[in-house]
Amino acid sequence: MPEVIVENVHKSFGALEVLKGVSLSVERGEVFALIGRSGSGKSTLLRCMNGLEKINSGRIEIAGHALGEDAKALRKLRTDVGIVFQSYNLFPHLTVGENIMLAPRIVKDVAKAKAREVTREVLQLVGLSEKFESYPDQLSGGQQQRVAIARSLAMRPKVMLFDEVTSALDPELTEEVLMVMEQLARDGMTMILVTHEMGFARRVATQTIFMHKGKIWEHGPSAALFANPQTPELHQFVKSDVK
Amino acid sequence: MTLKTFGLDQFGFLLYSLQWTILLTVIALIGGGLLGFAVALARTSQLKPVRIAAASYIQIIQGIPVLMILFLSYYGLSLAGFELPPLIAAGASMTIYASGYLAEIWQGCIQAVPKQQWEASESLAMTRLQQYRYVVLPQAMRISLPPTVGFAVQVVKNTSITSIIGFVELARAGQPINNATFQPFRVFLAVAALYFVVCYPLSQLSRLLERRLHAGSNR
Numbered sequence: 001m002p003e004v005i006v007e008n009v010h011k012s013f014g015a016l017e018v019l020k021g022v023s024l025s026v027e028r029g030e031v032f033a034l035i036g037r038s039g040s041g042k043s044t045l046l047r048c049m050n051g052l053e054k055i056n057s058g059r060i061e062i063a064g065h066a067l068g069e070d071a072k073a074l075r076k077l078r079t080d081v082g083i084v085f086q087s088y089n090l091f092p093h094l095t096v097g098e099n100i101m102l103a104p105r106i107v108k109d110v111a112k113a114k115a116r117e118v119t120r121e122v123l124q125l126v127g128l129s130e131k132f133e134s135y136p137d138q139l140s141g142g143q144q145q146r147v148a149i150a151r152s153l154a155m156r157p158k159v160m161l162f163d164e165v166t167s168a169l170d171p172e173l174t175e176e177v178l179m180v181m182e183q184l185a186r187d188g189m190t191m192i193l194v195t196h197e198m199g200f201a202r203r204v205a206t207q208t209i210f211m212h213k214g215k216i217w218e219h220g221p222s223a224a225l226f227a228n229p230q231t232p233e234l235h236q237f238v239k240s241d242v243k
Numbered sequence: 244m245t246l247k248t249f250g251l252d253q254f255g256f257l258l259y260s261l262q263w264t265i266l267l268t269v270i271a272l273i274g275g276g277l278l279g280f281a282v283a284l285a286r287t288s289q290l291k292p293v294r295i296a297a298a299s300y301i302q303i304i305q306g307i308p309v310l311m312i313l314f315l316s317y318y319g320l321s322l323a324g325f326e327l328p329p330l331i332a333a334g335a336s337m338t339i340y341a342s343g344y345l346a347e348i349w350q351g352c353i354q355a356v357p358k359q360q361w362e363a364s365e366s367l368a369m370t371r372l373q374q375y376r377y378v379v380l381p382q383a384m385r386i387s388l389p390p391t392v393g394f395a396v397q398v399v400k401n402t403s404i405t406s407i408i409g410f411v412e413l414a415r416a417g418q419p420i421n422n423a424t425f426q427p428f429r430v431f432l433a434v435a436a437l438y439f440v441v442c443y444p445l446s447q448l449s450r451l452l453e454r455r456l457h458a459g460s461n462r
Contacts, residue, residue: 050366078368089363093381102377103367155367 003028003159003190004049009058011044018044020214021058026159026207031191033201033222036211037237042194045211046161049192050081063158079107082152083161086168088144090136090151096123097132100151108155115154122150126180142173146180153184160184162193178204198238202226210234249429253420260416261437267402267412270334272395275341282346287353289371297346304343309404312336317408333405333412341398348394352387353379389453396442396449403438413437 004026011019018041026032034042047053049062051074060067065077091099100119104110110118123129126146136144145165152160162181166174178200185191185204195201201208201222208225210218210233218225218234229235247253285297304312316339317332327335356379364378406415417434421427 052362052366075368075370078366083366085359085363087359089357089359091360091363091378091382093385103364103369106373106377107368151367 002026003030003063004192005059005061006045006049007059009045009048009060010056011041011048011053012056018214019048019055022211022214022216024209024216024219026190026192028158028190029188030207031185031205032193033205033208034192034194034211035196035198035201035208035237036217040211041214042209042211043163046083046163046192046194049161050078050083052083075107079155080158081161082155082157082159083163084145084148084152084165086164088136088141088148088168090144090148092136094135095132096128096134096136096139096147099136099147100154103151104154118154119150122153123147125153125183126150127176140173141169142176145169145173145177149177149180149184159190159192162191162195164194164196166195166197198226210237247423249420249424249426249433253424253430254433256420257413257416257433257437260411260413261441263411264399264402264413264438265441267330267333267337267405267410268395268399271337271341271398271402274334274338275345275398278338278342279345279349282342283349283353284375286346286350301343301347301350304339305347309336309340309401310407312339313404313408329405329408329410332408333402333410337398337402337405340401341394344394344397345391348390349383349387352383352390355386356382386456389449389456392445392452393449396445399442399445400438 002025004024006022006024009019009022010017020041022041022045024032034045036042044053048055049060049067051067055067062077063080065073065080067077068074090096091102094102097116097119100122101112101115104115104118105112119132120129123132126149128143128146128150131139131143131147136147139147149160149165165181166177169177174197178197181191181193182200182204193201193205203222205222207220208222209216210225210229210231212231212233218229218231225234226238229238282297282300285293286301288294288297313332313336316336317327317329320327320332360378360382361374364374369377402412403414405412406418409415413434417430421430424430
């Protein structure tokens with residue numbers, strides 16, 4: 001059974017229809033890249049997957065949870081689905097360690113010693129073991145983003161969503177974040193990422209989806225999709241990418 | 244009858260009355276703080292009727308003079324059969340007055356916390372209560388310190404209104420001394436100086452906090 005199922009999802013903001021019937025399914029351990037121009041609906045689709053945006057119609061099932069109205073069920077879903085944002089969104093009043101421990105402690109009732117252990121482990125995974133006691137504003141953007149990834153991982157998610165997580169970073173810092181994500185992919189995490197990093201999508205994503213005007217315009221294994229665009233829109237999009 | 248002059252004894256009486264001004268201020272800030280906090284939370288509720296009720300409360304309190312709140316609680320309640328001692332009536336009206344303003348100040352501080360903080364904590368499966376308790380309020384509290392201390396200055400000065408219902412705080416204490424000495428300028432200069440001595444450090448503290456907030460980090 002697929003880890004993520006999206007079926008004929010429609011989503012409008014007021015009169016503007018952003019998603020016009022989107023369907024996809026992601027198997028466990030797969031990495032999906034969502035690419036497309038700004039306004040093509042890719043970020044909205046991602047945010048629908050953990051209920052940050054409410055869909056108007058259609059069906060989403062993720063990590064064994066059906067997305068619905070019930071608040072408690074939605075929280076249950078979110079313990080299994082991590083999301084990382086473009087602007088990191090660390091809690092500025094808490095240290096790195098506290099940022100990571102908070103949700104496991106209060107949401108999953110993990111004991112303090114255990115939560116510290118998990119925190120050390122995920123910090124090591126993103127290469128920031130020595131930053132446990134630092135505050136977010138003492139870190140570079142790339143480091144903050146890696147902490148944000150670690151914070152999500154500490155919840156032991158089954159699926160990770162990445163919403164343009166390197167768009168606010170300069171190339172050098174982008175690289176360190178992408179390396180962490182690539183490691184995650186190798187470790188078998190199911191991942192869906194909205195990205196502008198075409199090279200990364202081509203290399204790491206098992207499948208790439210090109211979104212255009214609120215629809216899945218083209219979809220296939222990354223290598224083939226980038227090598228042989230079938231539609232003029234994707235052709236144009238791939239060509240305009242300088243990298 | 245000999246006329247007294249404004250001397251140490253009289254000044255001592257003013258100092259003594261200053262205690263009541265301070266007590267009233269503390270009552271207003273604690274009572275108004277608790278009530279205002281509840282209203283501020285209601286103002287940021289997800290339920291529209293709750294938000295509207297809280298907004299109406301703020302508008303009504305801010306839309307009528309403190310003096311009317313005072314009269315209504317003092318005379319209104321005595322009409323209804325409750326005979327309130329001046330301290331209670333004064334404390335209650337100051338509490339209501341302070342709650343209306345603190346609610347608005349704090350609502351602004353809660354809303355000043357970026358909405359991404361809500362999204363991030365929501366995505367970590369926190370309940371709304373947990374989001375307030377661990378993520379939003381700690382940040383809002385930090386933002387709220389300068390304007391809250393600044394508002395405390397207004398409360399100190401506005402407690403003088405309660406002299407009208409016979410509550411003997413600092414401003415009221417000046418009147419009998421003036422009646423006995425006929426030195427109104429000296430007497431009320433002393434009264435004003437005492438208000439200033441309390442308010443000035445508070446204003447400075449508010450500015451200091453403000454500077455630190457802007458200079459410092461988000462911690």
